[in-house]
Amino acid sequence: MLLPALREQVLDANLELVRRGLVLYTFGNVSGIDRSQGLVAIKPSGVPYDELTPARMVVSDLDGTIVESKLRPSSDLATHLEPYRCFPNIGGVAHTHSEFATAWAQAETPIPCFGTTHADYFHGPVPVTERLTAAEIAGDYELETGKAICRTFTELDPDSVPAVLVAGHAPFCWGPSAASAAHNAVTVEYVAKMACHTLLINAESRPLARELHDKHFLRKHGKNAYYGQVKTQ
Numbered sequence: 066m067l068l069p070a071l072r073e074q075v076l077d078a079n080l081e082l083v084r085r086g087l088v089l090y091t092f093g094n095v096s097g098i099d100r101s102q103g104l105v106a107i108k109p110s111g112v113p114y115d116e117l118t119p120a121r122m123v124v125s126d127l128d129g130t131i132v133e134s135k136l137r138p139s140s141d142l143a144t145h146l147e148p149y150r151c152f153p154n155i156g157g158v159a160h161t162h163s164e165f166a167t168a169w170a171q172a173e174t175p176i177p178c179f180g181t182t183h184a185d186y187f188h189g190p191v192p193v194t195e196r197l198t199a200a201e202i203a204g205d206y207e208l209e210t211g212k213a214i215c216r217t218f219t220e221l222d223p224d225s226v227p228a229v230l231v232a233g234h235a236p237f238c239w240g241p242s243a244a245s246a247a248h249n250a251v252t253v254e255y256v257a258k259m260a261c262h263t264l265l266i267n268a269e270s271r272p273l274a275r276e277l278h279d280k281h282f283l284r285k286h287g288k289n290a291y292y293g294q295v296k297t298q
């Protein structure tokens with residue numbers, strides 16, 4: 066069996082979405098990539114989470130050709146592959162229809178950074194894609210969704226803002242691994258919920274000051290990060 070460790074990581078990241086209450090039924094999917102082999106492992110389509118095993122993960126190449134599987138891949142495979150092609154540092158992609166983040170996607174409104182919880186993970190608002198055109202929807206819809214994600218980051222750094230809201234659809238998140246992509250999916254739901262509550266309490270709430278936003282993001286990320294423990298390996 067190809068990529069046993071990656072299959073295991075992708076399975077666990079998919080189950081993490083369930084453990085954190087982010088998915089109903091078979092909604093949601095996580096994938097991970099082995100950059101050295103150019104192969105992606107992703108959840109199969111429509112299989113209940115409690116029936117998932119490492120062997121049931123689907124392995125595809127970056128063009129969407131299935132390399133090893135008895136099952137069909139998640140129908141969102143083409144949407145996952147496009148970020149792997151355009152964001153060279155990412156190692157995992159997670160997609161959910163989690164309640165609050167999806168509400169922001171449906172409102173086609175970026176999630177403002179109202180506090181340091183958001184700033185710890187996202188160096189700026191979580192953006193929203195453009196709507197797909199009728200031709201894009203009628204064409205290769207899942208691939209066009211991926212392209213809309215990549216276009217949203219023409220002027221943004223996907224490593225600093227590891228999530229997007231697909232207009233009228235739901236969030237897609239990513240990170241250096243499948244586990245980090247799932248972690249970011251959990252986090253984007255949490256900040257989406259808090260942003261909603263913040264605006265309910267005060268509709269005039271202001272985004273966090275740039276200085277505090279930078280402070281929190283940069284103490285956890287980048288060359289001068291100092292949050293957490295020193296890595297020994």
Ligand SMILES: [Zn+2]
Nearest residue numbers: 161162234235
């Ligand atoms: Zn979806």
